[in-house]
Amino acid sequence: MPADILRTHLDPKQRAFRAEGVVSATVRQQRLQSVIDMLVQHSDELCQAMGEDFGGRPAVFSLANDIVGSLGSLKHARDHLSGWMADEARPAFPPFDAFGSTAWVRFQPKGVVGIIGTWNAPLFTLLSPLASVLAAGNRAVLKPSEVAPRTADTLLRAAQACLDPEVVSVITGDVALADQFTQLPWNHLVFTGATAVGKKVMAAAAQHLVPVTLELGGKSPVLIGRSADIRNAAERIAVGKSLNSGQLCVAPDTVWVHASQLHALISALQEYYAGLYPALESNPDVTPVINERHFARVESYVADAGARGARVVMAGDWPSSAGAASRRMPLRLVINPDEQSDIAQQEIFGPAMVVRTYEDITQAVASINAGERPLALYHFGNDLQERDWVLDHTLSGGVSINDVTMHPALHDAPFGGVGASGMGHYHGREGFLEFSHMRTVYSAGQHDPRREWGMLPPYTTAFEQMIRSAITP
Numbered sequence: 525m526p527a528d529i530l531r532t533h534l535d536p537k538q539r540a541f542r543a544e545g546v547v548s549a550t551v552r553q554q555r556l557q558s559v560i561d562m563l564v565q566h567s568d569e570l571c572q573a574m575g576e577d578f579g580g581r582p583a584v585f586s587l588a589n590d591i592v593g594s595l596g597s598l599k600h601a602r603d604h605l606s607g608w609m610a611d612e613a614r615p616a617f618p619p620f621d622a623f624g625s626t627a628w629v630r631f632q633p634k635g636v637v638g639i640i641g642t643w644n645a646p647l648f649t650l651l652s653p654l655a656s657v658l659a660a661g662n663r664a665v666l667k668p669s670e671v672a673p674r675t676a677d678t679l680l681r682a683a684q685a686c687l688d689p690e691v692v693s694v695i696t697g698d699v700a701l702a703d704q705f706t707q708l709p710w711n712h713l714v715f716t717g718a719t720a721v722g723k724k725v726m727a728a729a730a731q732h733l734v735p736v737t738l739e740l741g742g743k744s745p746v747l748i749g750r751s752a753d754i755r756n757a758a759e760r761i762a763v764g765k766s767l768n769s770g771q772l773c774v775a776p777d778t779v780w781v782h783a784s785q786l787h788a789l790i791s792a793l794q795e796y797y798a799g800l801y802p803a804l805e806s807n808p809d810v811t812p813v814i815n816e817r818h819f820a821r822v823e824s825y826v827a828d829a830g831a832r833g834a835r836v837v838m839a840g841d842w843p844s845s846a847g848a849a850s851r852r853m854p855l856r857l858v859i860n861p862d863e864q865s866d867i868a869q870q871e872i873f874g875p876a877m878v879v880r881t882y883e884d885i886t887q888a889v890a891s892i893n894a895g896e897r898p899l900a901l902y903h904f905g906n907d908l909q910e911r912d913w914v915l916d917h918t919l920s921g922g923v924s925i926n927d928v929t930m931h932p933a934l935h936d937a938p939f940g941g942v943g944a945s946g947m948g949h950y951h952g953r954e955g956f957l958e959f960s961h962m963r964t965v966y967s968a969g970q971h972d973p974r975r976e977w978g979m980l981p982p983y984t985t986a987f988e989q990m991i992r993s994a995i996t997p
């Protein structure tokens with residue numbers, strides 16, 4: 525199979541890339557426009573496919589997250605790439621600069637980029653990075669997740685109808701194909717998915733020294749400072765956590781609150797969550813958990829924590845068996861679970877949330893810093909000193925202050941993780957740079973003073989003294 529993929533998807537694009545030479549701003553804009561047009565023309569079928577894959581994901585969420593979200597990235601890249609592409613002058617060094625030498629950085633496309641996406645945002649995780657990849661003048665092959673098969677097939681058909689297969693194509697298949705995809709000699713590979721799989725992807729890419737952008741997950745924490753308006757924090761957390769039923773890479777995973785505010789937080793979360801979703805089983809606004817396996821996974825995290833003595837609170841007035849038939853799972857809050865429980869160790873990625881109490885916020889920060897670096901971190905509070913202290917003493921892919929899940933929507937700011945939550949970025953100029961080779965060019969002046977200044981062999985003591993005089997503090 526790798527040979528087939530190479531022949532039909534990678535080789536022709538690499539040949540076309542080599543033959544093309546310069547990829548003008550106009551050509552890049554046209555390629556981005558063809559993806560935009562594809563999305564506009566096929567938005568309804570793509571939304572229907574995403575709805576069916578989830579067993580009833582609200583069309584408005586698919587439209588907002590995957591269609592409009594991707595369009596935002598694609599249009600931003602289309603409208604800004606000519607400014608990003610311009611060569612950047614750099615100072616040449618003395619004494620050559622005095623004789624007319626110059627230097628600049630040229631941003632050149634790398635070639636053909638493989639992009640592997642996830643099921644939870646099945647278009648956004650392919651098309652938002654594609655915006656940066658095409659802006660930088662590359663070609664791409666997209667590999668959607670088989671966990672959302674209707675979306676993958678619909679995207680495949682839409683791409684076949686709308687895109688030049690020598691520029692962008694889609695390949696569908698199972699995990700074996702995904703594994704083989706990572707073995708190919710891409711010029712760059714973008715992987716969005718779990719941290720454990722990201723390690724395998726990076727190891728596979730190392731065979732051909734393929735540079736990787738890894739967009740991974742993790743346990744994104746929320747720090748509620750004592751100065752925060754608890755009701756406001758609860759409302760925003762309830763809204764953010766319920767997006768895609770917590771099946772978001774930046775979903776709040778563990779909420780830290782001062783012990784004295786725990787009760788107020790739980791009550792407000794229950795009130796706001798129940799207000800957003802007064803019904804569950806038949807509520808078309810609630811995204812189901814994607815499949816039985818993930819439903820059972822989240823259930824087992826909650827059950828394991830309960831069995832180890834954690835208090836489990838339903839964020840709504842539902843029986844404990846609610847949601848099993850439709851996979852519309854109620855949000856449950858797991859209070860101060862055992863450190864060794866699954867829910868404390870694993871990324872939840874579904875409708876459950878850990879709530880932990882602190883006496884001093886430094887304890888919460890120490891606990892966060894003892895774990896892996898998360899993809900997102902959230903701070904609530906009006907104490908600006910505390911906010912800056914938290915920013916200075918933690919590291920995460922990105923941050924939202926007094927809200928959750930907002931910063932990834934910034935099309936003009938880098939989106940990516942750090943440490944176990946990933947490496948590299950897309951979005952904005954940083955995304956363009958990620959998929960460009962930053963090529964330094966030095967151009968010599970008319971006159972080379974090295975011989976007349978005694979800088980060439982046979983070396984003289986005068987030259988040595990001249991060099992030594994440059995050793996200054």
Ligand code: NDP
Nearest residue numbers: 641642643669670671699702703717718721739740741773
């Ligand atoms: P997975 O890591 O299971 O899968 C991600 C993609 O990788 C899928 O296309 C999958 O294919 C493919 N894949 C699976 N195994 C391999 C392998 N051995 N080699 C190469 N590719 C492989 O993640 P999920 O799809 O379950 O997504 C959830 C994870 O993704 C969470 O950790 C979440 O935080 C993270 N995520 C990160 C985002 C970010 O921007 N940082 C955004 C969205 C999610 P297939 O599905 O066909 O098996």
